[in-house]
Amino acid sequence: MYARVTVLEIDTTRVSVDAALETYLEKALPELRKQNGYEGIYMLSTPEGRGLVMTLWSTAEAADVSSPVGFYADVLSEFVTVFKAPPGRECYQVRFADVPAPTGA
Incomplete structure (x- = not known):
């Protein structure tokens, strides 16, 4: 398994963290799920707008x-006014994961 990690900062003077997340879930996530090899996503944020998005791939x-052209570029174009600066990104091989099983809703 591989992880594509994007580090970002939302411009909270323009949009709230919650609104940015809602837009991502509505616009980008459905398309992300259609990509070959997609295995999941983690999204982390602070109230100040710093965030980390980790997508998992087979x-x-x-x-x-999520290269600079194609799907990733299309997603970024949707959020160009949301970020304070262009996000940084890296790809890692997942060497170990210990994810707790979900508990009741």
Whole structure:
């Protein structure tokens, strides 16, 4: 499994963290789920707007879906007015994961 990690900062003077998340879930997540090799996502944020998005992929090639052209570029274009600066991104091989099972809703 591979993880594509994007580090970002939302411009909270323009949009709230909650509104940015809602837009992502409505516009980007449905398309992300259609990508070959997609295996999940974690989104972390602070109230000040700093955030980390980690998408999980079956192979290194699948993780390339978030390269500077194509799907990733399309998603970024939707959020260009949301970020304080262009986000940074890296790809990692997931060497170990210990994810707790979900508990009641």
